Amino acid sequence: MHRVEGLPGEPGPVGLTLALGRLRRLGITGYRVALPAPGHPLGLSGPPEFNAAALEAEEAVVGFGAPYGLVPEVSEAGPEGDVHVEVVWRCLPVREAPPADVPSLGEAERELAEALREATEALTRLDVAGSGPVADAARDAYRARAEASAGREVLAPGYPGRAVRVLELAQRVGLLISLASGHGHGGAVSASEMAARGAALRPVERVARRAQVAAYNAWVEERERERG
Template identity: 65%
Template sequence: MRVTPADNPYQEPRSGRLTAWGNSLLAGFSPPDHLVEEVVGSDEPHRVTGLPGDAAGDLHGLSWALGRLRVLGATGLRLALPAEGHPLGLTGPAAFNLAALTAGEAVLAVGLPLGLVPQVDVHGPPGDQATTVLWRCLEVQDGPPADVPSLYEAERELAEGLYEATAMLTRLDVAGAGPDALRELDRFRRRGHTELLAPGYPPRAVRVLESARQIAALLAIAAGSHGAAVSASEMAARSAALAPLRRTARRAQVAAYNALVDEKRD
């Protein structure tokens, strides 16, 4: 069974973990074993294929592959979280964009025209499943990533988008919106910030990512609850109200993960 980030909005995208810990490693803040531990988690060991000079079928571990990219000229990593009609973080060409869109995520090397797209497969019966991840290395175009805001812009957009969407959802009387959603977001923001991103990231990036992930969770709750929206027109109105904030949250996630290479200071 193939898996993408959209299958579980509460789970951090693997491309995000690779971006964060890869940047931390390349910047000298973390050792290679931390990269593997933090990115792989409970998965089977990740493998990378398609690196320059590889023969067909060659497979490498994550730390070896990242070391190879560094030798080839990579100075950092950037996250892409594309969705239909929104090539967020992508630079082309069409073949890479299509692969990233199918996966729902990708990692682009900084200083090197290459990117990595994960293929995630879950095997086995419920309760005894194993997850394998194969990162395919593909050529990318050199250019600015599509639609990625600065951290400052992302933080401002999150605050404005939450206010606007909450007002819209309250008018629609949707469960999970209104004061309860705001109180839940406030409780989340008061928690510690030590588990997100990786060593070396600025505090603002952690704040932005934390807010974006909580908003994504609240959107998933709102989308999955019927509330008073029972007619087709009310359901369509709810979907329209959620769409801009969902895009805002994804833009903020990308800005946060890319901060170690894109932001000069917090």
């Protein structure tokens, strides 16, 4: 269940369809995705209230064409055995400014190619891929997830082909990071080895998030260039 609260002209929460229609009438013609993390306000443009809410949620969407953004609050409700997820999107004012730290698709593609090499090297250097039944199962899971994603439509029709390539590569890097970060894989078991693993992979994770945002926002960025 999705609802939107804080919508201009509405005293209480409303359904998502009504909310998106109202926001369109207010001037919004598209949305940018933001995937911020502590110390990295990726995709945000302010003001501080919106940025703080988005950082807490670790995700948000920022309207294009009118100064409104949406931040999700996800919760579970219902009795045991019949639990469902509810999402309340808080509508907040945003600053009409370029989003923070979002690369072009060309930049993202180049960065990802290097990040994929670094992630692969990190897996080997930290012995995350290791040997034994646990590591074998992890590699099998990685291959299965990669094969399952092959050929699926990762973006809606109308996106440039480069955005699709960038997003698919970013998701592949994300899978490698997930494997490398998993506990019980390989020989990195001490606190210092775990810290080394995180330090090696943190820059790669940052690049992957930047690339995802660039890919998801490619359609809106193209509309903005046409308008300019």
